[in-house]
Amino acid sequence: MYVAILTSKPNTEVLxxxxxxxxxxxxxxxxxxxxxxxxILSDDGKTRMGQILLLDVADRETAERIVTGDPFVEVGCFEKWSIHRYRLSVEAGRLT
Known part of the structure; x- marks a missing residue:
């Protein structure tokens, strides 16, 4: 499993x-x-600050392919993104 964290580029609302x-x-x-x-939203809930995705895939290459295929990524809505291996420890109020 991998988590993708994307940081929005400012002033991309029209795009x-x-x-x-x-x-x-x-x-x-x-x-x-x-x-x-x-x-990911600003404290007032009005501004998009980024995006988080938890991808249930076997390897980093698949996660990267999925993230970079997003049209928002392709057209430049994000200034940066990262992908990290992830282990789910809590789900629905339970330890996993």
Whole structure:
């Protein structure tokens, strides 16, 4: 399992709006590999600061291929991203 942490590039709202249909369609194809995911928001909940994805894949190469295939990544909505091996320790209020 791998976690992807992506940091948003500022002032990409228009680009995100234009690219969102492709982004959503892309992730629809990969739902079986996503354990959880979603945007990181500012304290007021209005500004996207980044995104986190927990990918249930066997190797880093697959995780990188999935992350870099996201249309938001392709068009430059993120200034940086990283992928790390991850071990789930708590899920749904239980130790795993």
């Amino acid at each position: 995100r709006t234009e690219t969102k249909p492709r982004h959503d369609a892309y992730w629809e194809e990969h739902l079986g590999r996503i354990r959880f995911g979603g945007p």
